[in-house]
Amino acid sequence: MRWLLAVAAAALLAGALWGAGAWARERALRDLESQARVSAQLSLTALGHKLDKFRAIPRVLAQDTALEAALESPAPAALEALNRRLETLSRELGPSVLYVLDASGWTVAASNWREPDSFVGHDYRFRPYFRDAMAARDAAHFALGVVSHEAGLYLSRRIDGAHGPLGVVVLKIGFRDLESAWARSGMPQFVTDGRQVVLLGYPEDWHYRVARPMSPVEAVQVRASLQFGAAPLDPLPLEPFLVDEDLSPAPLLRLTRAAAGLDKGARVLHVEQAVAHMDGWRLHLLKPVSAALAQAALAAQALTLLVLTALGMAGWWAAQRRRRARALQAARDALEAEVRVRTGELRHANERLRAEIDERRRAEARLHEMQDELVQANKLSLLGQVVAGVAHEINQPVGAIRTYADNAGEFLRRGQPDRAHENLSTIARLTERIGGITQELRAFSRKRVACVEAVELDAALDGALMLVGPRLGRQGVRLEDGRAGPSPRVRADAMRLEQVFVNLLHNALEALAQAERPCVRLSVARAGGRVRVRIEDNGPGIDPAAREHLFTPFFTTRAQGVGLGLVISRDILAEFGGTLEALDAARGAAFEVALEPMEEGA
Template sequence: MTFLTKSRQRKALLSLFLCLGLAVSLSISYWYLLTQGTAHIAATSTKQLNELVLFWRHALDRYETIPKVLSNNPLLADALKDNKNKAKIDKLNHYLQEIQQATHASDIYLIDAQGITLAASNWQLSDKFINQDYSFRPYFIDALKGEQGRYYAVGTASDKRGYYFSYPVSSANEVLGVIVVKMDIDALENQSLGIANASGFEFMISDPDDVVFLASINSWRYAALTPLTQNKRHKLNASKRYATRSITELSIKPAYVEDFYSFGSSEQVSNAMAMQTQPQVFTINLVTSPKRYLKISETMPAAKWRVHILAPMSPLYNTLPTALLLAGTLYLLFVLAIIYSFERRRYYSQMSNAKEQLEQRVKLRTAELEHSNHKLKHTQEELIQAAKLTVIGSLSASINHELNQPLAALRSYAQNTQAFMQRNMIDKANENIHIMIQLTDRLADIIGQFKSFTRKSQGQDNAVEIATTITQALVIVKPEIEKCHITLRTHLPSGRCQIWGDGLRLQQVLVNLMTNAIAAMEHTQVKTLAIKVRCDNKIIITIQDSGPGVMESQLDKIFEPYFTTSERQGLGLGLSISERIIGSMQGSITVENASQGGAIFSIILPAHLIEKA
């Protein structure tokens, strides 16, 4: 009875120890995973924030100097001095329209000293800015003081969002008016949205009043991050910054700290930026349900914007249960490994048997892989052979023509010889027979060359003479060259120029590239095929045609298996096979477009023997 009690106590203590260890293990794992995951998200968000801020700075910098440059044009000062002169105003309207179209700005307009628009690039539209009063706009007030103005707002006339750059137009140290360039931010917001979607984060940009005016989520746009007090609503309405837009409050927890002071002195800006770049987790109520984000911000002092990156925390939270389950499983496995470590000796013989069985399976699997490799090699050989026959098939019409010519001549000479024999003109008959022998020799050479090309390679490497191989390949394609009236230009080495490889397969590659070049020139008027060989430390064979060349988008894909174009038939295996053949010879094959038109295919092979003539 005492033994059973002690046994139960030991089991109870062991179970308690295991549960406490499991709890500690899960707690440490949870803390570590959450800390490391948050740190990783923060690091990624910082990089994304820097990229987004840089994007917007570059976008704003494109238009910042345009008003200052335009202010130096005497057309503006003349129009402001003589604002009743319709001809000058019309000329200025057309000038501003041309500048707007050239710079892709949203609008460009000139305001007189009273704040009334005198000329605008949209003078021909129904919602033109001419005669509109913009004296209340901060960018006008700043420029009238002789300073450059920058301001974000929704247009009161166009009802479109934009960022405004302004600069004073002066004459004799007197400010006559203000030139304004409006930048459309809708397209830039869409580009930022594309960046955010691709990187898996959300963003918002707020003004000094903490009102969001650019965002990746529609419900965030025109929402205040801080409470809308009566004074703030009055200020927003008075500035007309958002025209008729309704400003709401964004439901965010914990409460967002108002940091308008960050647009003050340079020291305040630096402190605010340092504070805002510290990551913080917020819960924001969306249309469907609340969602938690890790927010990190950066101030753009010149634009008086604050850019916020909000990385969803849900991916991290979703991985925590699985990670904790894995941590608990590993803990239990570790404990079980300790408990049953002594039991493994009992199964030593079983493990030994299992090892022997595993070795047998490995041997069997190795034999199966060797068999599969043998079948794959055989299939590759068949594929290469099929590619040869495909080339011959594409040249069949020209080959038929090349064979029919000497056959027709043979028939004619045979008939003449028969007539000469009947007339007892032995000498004439002998001459005809001699010519017929030459014709049969020519037929034998042609058929022999095609027979040599179509036979299967033995896979044996030896010294291959480049000039001879090219000449043999030209015999194959020469009928097609003559049929298509193509001018052939060759520059072959006069001395010995050899590589080490399979000559028959190199000949197949050359025939394939030549037939591709011939096909590429099908619809061109000037048809020239140039083949050159340069012998140095490496041997470079170039095949250049005068066709339309290869599209830039296809240059990187042209050697991929099954890649072809809609203009040509076939499976798209010829160039892929050619690349593999050249690669097996320790070489490479490249393609580029010639400056004068046409494609250039280059075969680069290591030299085996080079002797100059």
């Protein structure tokens, strides 16, 4: 009988330890998954930023008249000038190659024209990025270079002439910087395309492997396209495959051979996220979990064993209570006291947790209040800078009102009511002018809760121009308003959008303080599904060293500046889906505000 009890106790102990380990592993796995998703989101953000930086370059170059002229008349001097221009632009962009193909797919100019492996003189008509761009205007294709043998993403745009397509401009970008950053994380991170082929990432020897085996027919087609050169397209060293037959991701994998500093057999947690605006691209992150899961299970099992041991000791003392009544009572009292202490500690811990939660909520509320106060402070700062000019605009009609009022009285004395009526009408118009100015100042300075709705873009621009108009005249700044007609409605908060325009116009006027023939240019265009407002000046421009810090809080190049105007403007625009960007300009500075359009009836 005793041996049966011993066997049952051992089985119960083993079951409890196994259950505790399984529970701890499951809980640790959820925590690790949350950490992995945060890391994957950071990597995805870095990748998206790099793609967004380069995506617009081919579209801008395709509209360049000098490039179009070189394709229409490919004289040696014109092509050499185009080579030098592409070389300069590529050097400014960073690790990239720009080149131009004529309508037959022949490379006529390239930024690497001086290099031994220059693209000039090569026929790329077989490349999908050429064929697709000639057919559909835009194309994106990742492949291994046939000349440079360096992989990259090819972004292409068709160049149209007066009589049809003239060729294609192509931008090839590499991802060595991202791959180096991912390698420093110590976690395998890589991107696959729609056919589950690894395009880029860490470790490097996983490039051009597949998440699950390809069919022989598909493998032959991929190799024939030369997209990945002679890569064998072997499966990734993971078990099971990264995705199953339905392309659903496998959450927990095991390495079948050592890689990325991890031993063979190491277990990794797999998370993935889609890459925006890249058809079929997905970012994968493999987080090592073997050590963490083992440690969590061991800790839980040790705690369970400790609890079971305590329970066993309590049972043994209970079995001996007839002979040790007093000792048992003392043990019971001690145990109850310990339970009360633990319960009190748990209650205090819960109270502290609730207090911390309340404090965090209050802190978040204070943060939102401070953000609103910062926007309001910026608004009042701008108001103080324009009020002197506005006061001049008010003083002029006030003086005129006094004159017209005196004249009206004199005309009435002379018995000329018609002339008096004309003077009174003029006074009414002048008061309406003063009312418009003060109403704009009052509306601009009012602190109110943001309301995102359909906003007349022209109203916001005209309101900002009214506020800075006096300073424009005082500085002798010429305003070139390029709006050809009514601008579309946009999704925004009217007063905060006006505040952004006042900020940008004020910055332009500050930059033009010492200019000989100061000029501010304003234009509105619709491109890429967005309404784009551009404000430019012909001042000294933005120092290249300062450009990368333009949107850093408290960074300023002016002695009296605070360094918050552009930061606040960018944050205001982000509230209703807009963006603020500093553009490259041949002279002076140029900023572009991109807003979501609101269609009629929306």
